[in-house]
Amino acid sequence: MDVMRETTAAYIGIGDELLAGKTPDTNFLYLAQALRDLGIRLLRAVVVPDDLDAIREALDLLRHRVTYVFTSGGLGPTHDDVTVEGVARALGVRVIRDPILEKKLREHFGQSLDHSSLKMASVPEGAALHFCDRLLIPVLSIRNVYLFPGIPELFRRKLDSIKERFRTAPFCTEEILCERFESEIADILLEALERFPTLKIGSYPKLDPEGYSVKILLESRDRAVVAQAADYLRKAIA
Amino acid sequence: MDVMRETTAAYIGIGDELLAGKTPDTNFLYLAQALRDLGIRLLRAVVVPDDLDAIREALDLLRHRVTYVFTSGGLGPTHDDVTVEGVARALGVRVIRDPILEKKLREHFGQSLDHSSLKMASVPEGAALHFCDRLLIPVLSIRNVYLFPGIPELFRRKLDSIKERFRTAPFCTEEILCERFESEIADILLEALERFPTLKIGSYPKLDPEGYSVKILLESRDRAVVAQAADYLRKAIA
Numbered sequence: 001m002d003v004m005r006e007t008t009a010a011y012i013g014i015g016d017e018l019l020a021g022k023t024p025d026t027n028f029l030y031l032a033q034a035l036r037d038l039g040i041r042l043l044r045a046v047v048v049p050d051d052l053d054a055i056r057e058a059l060d061l062l063r064h065r066v067t068y069v070f071t072s073g074g075l076g077p078t079h080d081d082v083t084v085e086g087v088a089r090a091l092g093v094r095v096i097r098d099p100i101l102e103k104k105l106r107e108h109f110g111q112s113l114d115h116s117s118l119k120m121a122s123v124p125e126g127a128a129l130h131f132c133d134r135l136l137i138p139v140l141s142i143r144n145v146y147l148f149p150g151i152p153e154l155f156r157r158k159l160d161s162i163k164e165r166f167r168t169a170p171f172c173t174e175e176i177l178c179e180r181f182e183s184e185i186a187d188i189l190l191e192a193l194e195r196f197p198t199l200k201i202g203s204y205p206k207l208d209p210e211g212y213s214v215k216i217l218l219e220s221r222d223r224a225v226v227a228q229a230a231d232y233l234r235k236a237i238a
Numbered sequence: 239m240d241v242m243r244e245t246t247a248a249y250i251g252i253g254d255e256l257l258a259g260k261t262p263d264t265n266f267l268y269l270a271q272a273l274r275d276l277g278i279r280l281l282r283a284v285v286v287p288d289d290l291d292a293i294r295e296a297l298d299l300l301r302h303r304v305t306y307v308f309t310s311g312g313l314g315p316t317h318d319d320v321t322v323e324g325v326a327r328a329l330g331v332r333v334i335r336d337p338i339l340e341k342k343l344r345e346h347f348g349q350s351l352d353h354s355s356l357k358m359a360s361v362p363e364g365a366a367l368h369f370c371d372r373l374l375i376p377v378l379s380i381r382n383v384y385l386f387p388g389i390p391e392l393f394r395r396k397l398d399s400i401k402e403r404f405r406t407a408p409f410c411t412e413e414i415l416c417e418r419f420e421s422e423i424a425d426i427l428l429e430a431l432e433r434f435p436t437l438k439i440g441s442y443p444k445l446d447p448e449g450y451s452v453k454i455l456l457e458s459r460d461r462a463v464v465a466q467a468a469d470y471l472r473k474a475i476a
Contacts, residue, residue, distance in 0.1 A: 032259030
């Protein structure tokens with residue numbers, strides 16, 4: 001059987017003001033609650049200053065270990081907004097000016113577009129743009145890294161707009177320890193999957209059959225489905 | 239002149255509940271504000287689950303890079319309170335039962351002292367105990383790592399009780415760029431130090447004397463002292 005991989009995440013809050021205690025990091029709590037609702041396990045949170053090396057270090061440490069990395073902050077037009085550059089360096093890509101974003105900015109600002117505002121069109125090369133909630137500036141993502149603004153209202157609007165794409169099976173699970181061998185129960189497991197279309201089943205055979213041979217993990221967004229499937233399987237396997 | 243070394247810190251919040259969004263990490267903000275008031279620069283904050291390896295990893299990453307590490311959480315009597323063990327492993331020491339703490343616990347709990355409560359007497363070998371604010375359990379520290387409880391009220395009471403020991407020159411600074419050579423102004427700087435006893439002066443000569451030769455950094459807990467000293471020095475050096 002396929003092994004179920006848990007969907008995981010890390011948070012990187014970026015901003016001197018967070019570490020100086022000037023601004024509470026409300027985005028961390030908002031994200032943590034949203035991820036829990038989405039069924040995603042947040043494994044680490046890190047807060048770093050507005051510093052290229054610190055951002056790169058945090059990404060180096062975290063991005064290979066989780067399904068998604070969410071960053072907050074450092075996306076504005078001023079000199080201390082260095083998140084795009086930090087992410088690009090961590091991923092080994094250049095920072096380029098995105099033509100779609102540049103066009104949107106020119107349309108929006110017209111003659112008043114200055115060099116600082118144009119910085120908002122800079123993206124790590126290869127980034128995807130996720131336009132949302134009628135906002136001018138999209139969420140950027142590259143590989144598994146999603147860049148969110150630090151301003152809490154924008155963070156929330158943007159996260160709320162795109163979060164459903166991250167939804168995964170929530171932490172509604174049940175475990176069955178089975179004394180039969182995996183090969184003997186494979187058909188039963190397949191039947192269960194047909195009977196309960198929203199069910200996921202993980203089957204983990206143990207080398208030493210003492211106590212039990214296979215651990216079966218049931219998972220679904222629907223608690224009732226997990227309970228019914230567990231009943232069904234316990235009877236079918238017995 | 240002596241180079242001023244900035245006093246720095248890192249925060250490690252420990253607890254599954256923080257990452258699950260069940261509990262806001264108010265201790266981080268409280269510590270960040272306290273450190274700023276104390277003149278200590280918080281360089282990193284990390285939130286990790288109740289997991290030995292995660293705690294050790296965070297300490298390995300941070301403790302050599304900052305003056306102080308402050309941990310929050312994981313100090314209770316239950317199985318998922320693993321901070322003492324995690325800190326001990328990171329520092330390569332054993333966990334021992336501290337006789338002073340054990341005595342205090344036995345006096346306090348009497349016959350009702352059980353195995354779980356006795357766990358509160360476990361400390362990393364070599365830890366210092368900082369009793370404070372009439373609380374039964376002291377703050378533990380070992381080398382530059384200070385262990386605080388996660389319960390916000392206790393965190394605050396304990397931090398408030400011992401924080402003055404960490405106080406250092408705050409971020410009240412002024413910079414003077416000087417075109418004379420360091421050797422020419424050394425006596426003037428010494429005079430300023432005598433005149434303003436709470437003043438710190440850092441003097442940073444530059445190899446290339448283009449623009450200026452020495453950068454002078456003035457620092458004091460007292461903003462007025464910095465302003466007066468800057469006035470004095472600008473006139474004396476001119």
